[in-house]
Amino acid sequence: MNNSFLIPSEKIIERLRYENPWWVSRQIPVSYSSLSKRLYFDMFYPYVKENHIRRAVVLMGPRRVGKTVMIFHAINELLEEEVNPQKIFFIGIDNPIYVHLGLEDIMMLCKEALKLDHFKDCYVFFDEIQYLKDWERHLKVLVDSYPDTKFVASGSAAAALKWHSTESGAGRFTDFMLPPLTFQEYIHLKKLDHLIYNGSIEYGNQAISYCLTHDIRALNTEFLHYLNFGGYPEVVFSEKIQSDVGRYINCDIVDKVLLRDLPSLYGIKDVQELNRFFTYLAYNSGNEFSYETMSRESGILKETLKRYLEYLEAAFLIKVLNKVDVNAKRLKRITSFKVYLTNPSLRTALFSPIAETDNEMGNMVETAILSQWMHREKLDLTYARWRDGRNEGEVDLVLVDEKNFKPIWGVEIKWSNRYFDKPTELKSLFQFCKANNIQKALVTSLDQSGVKEVDSIKFTFIPAAVYAYNIGDITLKMGNEV
Known part of the structure; x- marks a missing residue:
């Protein structure tokens, strides 16, 4: 030397x-x-x-x-x-x-x-x-x-x-x-703990301890702000960064990972292609993909796509969720899967802030809720999707017991009160519960809470913001057991 x-x-x-x-x-x-x-x-x-x-x-x-x-x-x-x-x-x-x-x-x-x-x-x-x-x-x-x-x-x-x-x-x-800042931490850092109180919800035939809110409208306002700006501690406190969040996140987070960290660690040569691919995934966060569709729409070879997905997931930019069928059985050949950003505010940075009534809101709420689970990597989270004749069924989030390969619970993530008013329309969730002998399930709503029973299956409705808060709270209470 x-x-x-x-x-x-x-x-x-x-x-x-x-x-x-x-x-x-x-x-x-x-x-x-x-x-x-x-x-x-x-x-x-x-x-x-x-x-x-x-x-x-x-x-x-x-x-x-x-x-x-x-x-x-x-x-x-x-x-x-x-x-x-x-x-x-x-x-x-x-x-x-x-x-x-x-x-x-x-x-x-x-x-x-x-x-x-x-x-x-x-x-x-x-x-x-x-x-x-x-x-x-x-x-x-x-x-x-x-x-x-x-x-x-x-x-x-x-x-x-x-x-x-x-x-x-x-x-x-x-x-x-x-993980990125959880919604619970966001509320805590902004000193808004007064919006939350310790209560309980009815889940199946039992009452379980749960954090609830006195003011769901105020909590929803904060939840929307969290979706757009809440994953990074610096962004939460800086209006200056929020006014140009794209520049901050692109320069300091996305570019450094995509253009510096991953290429240097893995010898990726076409960093612009990787960048374009990540932008494509970010825009479609929460959607189901297949290698065939991805390859056709992006023009990238399937083997290269698989490597890119592996890198982006290892760098904590995305989370890939694999699919099970109606009986919670894993498919032998992975043909399709869902991809989520690990932090919903990444999408705001790349495109623009979303409003409560935007079409993308449903996918972003799903993305935010999935991001709350990041610390608990060992959980075998999946989603269920199946075809029944001409009809397709889907359940957004399913936890499978690794020992006996049976589902422990299913959650349907909605940003709407429609299903609280018409619970019989939750046909996929109902079919999934019946197929797996599950008597209860959780459904998120815009701002409604309560229990609705459909043919002996109890659906517990909780506002999406409340559910997101509780995932973070429960994770921390579990502490070192997680």
């Missing part, structure tokens, strides 16, 4: 001191301490503190959802618990100054900067770790070599992170998924 390209150690140490001001001040920068914590913080922080199991935490998620902020909030919590500030290290791997260094090399420079004798009971945070080639091998070695030190890594190029952490870090890494 040409030594003229190497940066002197003193300069790197200067950078480390700049990145770790608490070594001297015992405080994180006010630009982070002034920001509200995400509700997911309380689920994440125990992983940081866990020291009985020798594992690194890999914090994954899309760009701009608050991973770096969450790391600084974790550092702040450690400082408040009186952990020695000179045993807490933060390193932003995306800084080119570290380009020729391994993780252990950087740790040794931290040790030199602080004149430490050894590493013991330390906390080391590596931000944007995917910028280091073979990061998972480096991190695994550190976990094995420094058993008394806790390592936390974060990254946005989730395609590489997810694959490498499962393939190479078996038994050494714990993945933690940070």
